[in-house]
Amino acid sequence: MLETLRQIVQEVNAASGLEDALGIIVRQVRVAMGTEVCSIYLREPGGERFIFRATEGLNQEQVGLASLAAGEGLVGTVAEREEPLNLENAESHPNFRFFPDLGEEHFDAFLGVPIIHQRDVLGVLVVQQAEHRRFDESEEAFLVTMSAQLAAVIAHARVTGAVDSDEVAEGAPAKIGGVPGAPGIAIGTCVVVSPIADLYAVPRKTVKDRRAELHAFRFALDRVREDIQGVADNLGGELSPEDHALFDVYLGILDDSSIGREVVGLIKAGQWAQGALSKVMIEHIRHFERMEHSYLKERAVDVKDLGTRVLSYLQASTKEEQVFPDNAVLVGEELTASSLGEIPREKLAGLISVRGSGNSHVAILARAMGVPTVMGAVDLPYTRLEGRSVVIDGYNGTVHLNPRPEVLSRFKEVVDSDLELNKDLESLRDQPCVTLDGHRMPLWVNTGLMADVVRSLEQGAEGVGLYRTEVPFLLRERFPSEEEQRQIYRNQLEAFAPRPVTMRTLDIGGDKSLPYFPIEEDNPFLGWRGIRVTLDHPEIFLSQVRAMLKANDGLGNLRIMLPMISSVSELDEALDLIRRSHREVVQEGVTTELPSIGVMVEVPSAVYQARALARRVDFLSVGSNDLTQYLLAVDRNNARVADLYHSLHPAVLQALQEVATAAMAEGKKVGICGELAGDPEGAVLLLAMGYDMLSMNATSLPKVKKALRNVSLVEARELLAAALQREDPAEIHALLERFLAEHGMERFIHNPVD
Template sequence: MLGSLRSIVQEVNTARDLPAVLKIIVQRVREVMHTRVCSVYLRDKQSGNYVLMATDGLHSNAVGQVHLAPGEGLVGSVVAREEPINLDMAKSHPAFQYFPATGEERFCAFLGAPIIHHRTVLGVLVVQQEQQRRFDEGEEAFLVTLSAQLAGVIAHAEATGVLATMRKQRRETHFSGIAASPGVAIGHACIVTPQANLATVPYCLCLDVDSELALFQQALSAAREEIHQVGERLKGELSREESTLFDAYISILDDDVLASEVCDRIRQQQLCAPRAWAEVMLEHVRRFETMSDSYFRDRAADVRDLGVRVLAHLYQQQQSERNYPENTILVGEELTAAVLAEVPRQKLIGVVSVKGSANSHVAIIARAMGLPAVMGVQDLPYETIDGISVVVDGYRGVLHIHPGEALKRHYNAIVAEERELTRNLDHTASLPAETTDGHRVCLLVNTGLMADVVRSRERGAEGVGLFRTEVPFLLRDRFPSEEEQREIYREQLECFAPLPVTMRTLDIGGDKSLAYFPIEETNPFLGWRGIRVTLDHPEIFLAQVRAMMKASQGLDNLRIMLPMISGLSELEAARKLIERAYRELLEEGYAINMPPLGVMVEVPSAVYQVRELAEHADFISVGSNDLTQYLLAVDRSNSRVANIYHALHPAVLRALQEIVNAAHAAGTRVGICGELAGEPGGALLLVAMGYDMLSMNATNLPRVKATLRAVQQADMQRLLQQVICMDCAEKIESAVNAYLLSLGLKGILHPPGIQ
């Protein structure tokens, strides 16, 4: 059964569209389970009913004609119960409903399993048998397992089919994800794909067929020459069998049939050369992968490798420098900070990612840049929407494709309301962050790009609570030198002087990896990251803190912060290195002061050692994003569990209160630089707890300041006492929002057009 399961899933993954997927499922399941019938029912999104979409064994003319509501008939009962139904005599079940068009009156045994994707029943997979018998446990388990594995494939195939229809008819459609950064963006999708991945080449039509054909021939010639040179260079190091692989590659490239397939697609479908090549090569890969002979199955990898080689040359020929359109909305499978940085800031207006969550690193960067973002749009066949008109709704987490005029008017009105709200909040920039009864709070900003600086100063930031020093590392293809780092840090320190700038030492690992310093781990968030990396590589750490202190000469506004501290020993080890670097610089003639040294509390062990850490550090700063992740055991970049991640979870709030109490007991000031600090409601709770400093992205600073200036400290503390005893995040969020609304601060939460 396991071999059959793998074979079916593999075949389904090679299918071109939804009808092909369903045909493979019904034929192969019927064959493997030795049943007389296999059928698939899928949910119709408009009616909510479940429609017979494919069958092998029932009358074919019943396809598309049989509709069942949830709870109606045996299929509807599977939907309503969200679990299998296994019957030896289907007709005797009270939910049985007979449809003459199907011809199923002769079948007794029935087994139906729900196809569930993201907690929604997409459909039902059914097998039937003539004889009266109950399917055994192994058969039931097989069908349930298969349904679970096929759910994502069916959802993606459905979405692709819908999008293809919408594209031809230019009709509106939408895809839901996770609201990651608030705001609305109206523009054109610009697809970012790994340049050597056949499966993610965007659907793109060419303007000049002859030029595209010439481009293809040039790429073939370049790939042929490259393979020949590699084969010659390695000739003395390879066995005879290994050397023949290069000859095989060249013979495939010389095959007129392969080239003509690609050229035909360019001519007949006007596909761009990369897309035509990718489609043809993937079809060949799929043929090899489904062959029963293991030798030929292994050749699929060789064909794929050859396809990637030619694709790289096609991109090299076609895209020496990409031109991004005005109003670019960047769309990709898994976007990174480096990808965002490649787009001219004046052209980039929105971000959409198939993977990731509201708290993944790229989402945090998007919020810092004030870019509306939707993450985790898992069912989006993104490679097919390049250049298409789209709307990003970062409030609801929705991507609209081919928006009509009415929808555009609606969102243009929201954009106008956003601008008006921003104008109304601009006057707070020169005012203190002070409650109506005089309680003063220090509002800082999180930065990482120079673009943040001007926006931060304009909005009244009182310094930098978190400068992400890893950003310059992420944007390079090597470690920046000590002098290169000094120049970057000096620029930040000068821009904010005399206000304090808190620089976090290099924090890589987890969801922030360097291409030139790869960290391959099974569980990266619990692995080698943050201070663990830099203490293991003191040469990296020393170069960085030397650059920071050199940059601070004459300014004296530097504060150094250590990430991912799990105990006192790490703080002491880091302090010794920093003090060593400080002594060296004094000996070299630099007139500098030893900067304050702080600790980030973001792992559970640090929560219970805050008192000790506070006694040995100059300040404490809570990284609430990672702390929430670790307390709730939720990977914050995983969209599958994003709904479990909640910064207002009772356990998180109680830990935050414990941290500030322990730090203050040691006489140490404590701040917070996670996303919670930038939420108006979250800021109220944090100030009520006693946090001295809140650090957030510059976009949120005016909203937080306006909120604080509208309340009394005593009222905030009453709100905290009300919610700290609640038992779930949803109740807490509802109570906080109700409080903000009672103050007339609805616009602080979102523009009036967003309900």
């Protein structure tokens, strides 16, 4: 059965759209199980009814017409209960409902299993048989396994099908989940960014000048033919006649009587040359991949190589400056910083990346620029979105394609509210963050790029709680030299002087891998990252610390922070290296003092050793993002489990309180530099816990300042006491929302817009 499963999933993955995928499933499952009927019911988009969408064995004329509600009939019962239903006599079940036009009256045996993707019941997969019998355990297990294997494929195909349908052009909605990359709402038009010579990433476009596209395609074909002929001539004396004949086969594939003719046909029908080439080549690649014979299967590689060569010439010939629409939303499989540089800033409204995380460099840059971003939108059929209307919800990490009018209206209200709020907050820039009863709370910023500096100062930042030193490393093709680092750090220190700047030592690993220093691990977040890397490579650590100390000469606003500390011994080793670096730069004539040194508390062991760590350093700083994911065992950059990541989880709040209490017991300052600090709800709780400083993205600073200036420390402590009594993050979130609303801060509450 494993081989059968593999073949069916492979064919479904190669389907051209949703209808094709559903047809493959019902045909192949029916054959694999030896049943007389196989059908699929899918839940209608945005609704609760399950539509009869595909069948082998029942009345095809009812496809798309018959439907049931959850709980109605046997199919509705499977959907409602979210578990298989296996009956030897379907009519004997109390929920049985007869549909006279389906033609199922001859089939007694019934087996239905739910199709579930990320807790969402997409539909029901059903097999039926005339024989009066119960499907055995192996058959039921096979169908359950098939459903689980196909759920993600069907989810992706359903969105793809919606995007391709005529309904979408008329406004039918599609909603795709992802991971928040940068906060804010963006409403605009999709512009697909495709990587160089990737057949699978070519966006779909229609063109008016078909003659120009035909000319470009034929020009690209001629160049590839010349390349292949040149290779054949160069190897003529080294290959046998049989091997040399292979090049003639390659040239034949490109002939007008073969693949070339198919591409030309699509171009004449209105597709642009790159899209036509991509469609035809992928179809042929998949055809070869499905072949049984190993020799023929391997020819898929040759076809792909030919297509890639032609595509590269097409891309080179059409590389003239692109005209971007207003409110452009860049969409791609994995957006990079360089793709941002190709669009004028005034045209850029938002970003959507199929891959990547909230810690990806492009997400960091987007937050610095204030561009709403969604990362990890894995179900997004991005190549089909060129020119589509889209809304990005960067607060909740969702993408809305062709939103319903009422949803679009609600998003526009959020945008207007954000603009109005930002205007109101501008007046607070030079005001201190002081509670109603006079408690002072310094607000700092997280930075990593020079682009952050201006925005941070404009928002009234009082210091830098986290400068990500890995960002300059990520932007290079080699390790920056000590002098290059010194200049980078000097620029940051001078820009904020005399305000303090907290520089975190190199924090790579996890989802931050340097291209010239790759770290390949099965479980990178529990592997070689942060201080573990730099302690194993003291030459990197010493060079970086020396650069920081030299950059601080004459300024005195440097603070050094150590990431991913999980034990006292790691801290002691790092402190020894810092002191050694200080001695070395002093011997070189640099007069800077040893700066304040702190530890990032971001793993559970550091929480429970917080007092021991605090005794050895000058301050503690909680990295709440990593601490939350380690406490909850949830990868915060994985869209599949994003709904399990709760920064207000009771365990997280208790850990945060414990760290603050430990630092105060040792008479040391404690701050926080995770996303929670930039959330008005979280900031009120952190104030009550006794944190001495909050560090956040510059765009969040005015909102947090407004929130804290509207409450008293006494009220915040009462709120914290109530929150710590709650056992569920949803209850805590509701409690905080009520508190903000009671204090006139409803505009700080961002709920998902359905």
